[in-house]
Amino acid sequence: MPPQYGHRWVRCGSASISVAVTAGAPAGAQLPAEAPPSGRYLAPEEQQKLLSGAPATLWPYIVAALQTGARRGELLALRWADVDMKAETVTFPKTNNGDSRTVPMTDTLRALLVSLPRPLDREARVLPEWEPPALTVAFGRLVRDLGLPDLRFHDLRHDAASTLTMAGVPQRTIMAILGHRDPRMTLRYQHLSPEHLRDAARALDRRAATPETAAAERQGGA
Template sequence: MSNGKRGSRAESYRIETFKKHALAKHALSTITPQMVAAWRDARLTEVSSGTALRELQLLGHVFSVAIREWGVRIPSNPVGLIRKPRSGKARDRVLTASERTALIAACDQCQNPWIKPVVVFALETAARRGEILALRWNDVDLAHRTALLQVTKTGEPRRIPLSSACVSSLESLPRSLDGRVFPVSMEALKQAYERAVARAGIANFTFHDLRHDALTRLARQGLSVLELRAISGHTTANMLQRYVSIDASELAVKLG
């Protein structure tokens, strides 16, 4: 694992999960497809199929590296020989108008003053949590209402537009000494956000769902697929589609 690459935090968490399982007590050369399949079945009783699939992909990568680069003598990658769980249905959770108001109000009650601005930024820009926390004032242009996200999932920087509400929120912020727009840690944000969601009385709404909500709202405002991809950073329209909820009743109104 590389600590410098995108996604290293999530990858590190998955590795720690593997280390706690009995499978980690065996030498790589002794692990069979049947053992991996048993791990898969046990894991599916604890987490979603999507999570189990991502963990299997990481485990498969470990075996690939071991075979190709470490010289471990294994006849084949055992992960490649078992049935993979389905990735699962894409989440389609978006906020109602009342939930959005309640969430922002709950974030305003947080002891940490940076939680509400982070959530507002996420709701207005559809940026990912890591992209938001890495944003620096040097990359924010309030005059032209844009922000340059230097740290992105794809590794390619992208410039995003800022709404009036987003600009107003940013203008009210103090400037931190370290140059970051939102000087808060990932863990502090995670805990404070989860408490705010609970205070707001909102069920089943993760921080990543803010991205889904933002893109759905932008689509309803009439932005094209190309414009939405420029904002979201998705490389394909198919990937973007997983993040935009289309209401059939709204389409019916357009049809007349």
């Protein structure tokens, strides 16, 4: 299982030191240790294992979370009235920051929604009925059985943010999809795979002169 590669963390330690000194605190005072970042993305093989091994009652939640970056509570509360198949959007009316959030459907999410039974009651829940604690317990049991014991349901939201980041989606757009007001919060959800970091490092290689070119230039300048 991949560790939390490349987690981008906003640090403000130097500013805190400056404030502490101004307030009369000893200049050599040690600041409390910063809490380690939590959450991670899924490697492709992990995502495949999760989707292949999920039971029918959990599978729709996993797909929807990966395709929208929505929180567990937002998915549990989703009603058919919040789904606009014509506009291909899903609206989450009850979010952590109090605002509603509308996200576009991916092709994968649309296929999932089309496959689900759609009652006449527009206030009916979209996804299978679960109580929040029971859903968490069932997901925990699933990932243990699949050999992914450190994976939490909320990590699917981290995975969506990381996937968008590595695809080059602008930060402002990712904030809108996740429903974040503060970019520092979005940074906590963004993780970079080792392959992505390696590709980024190759950009430095492409800019550098080849050893042969560098040697020729040195000889020519001698």
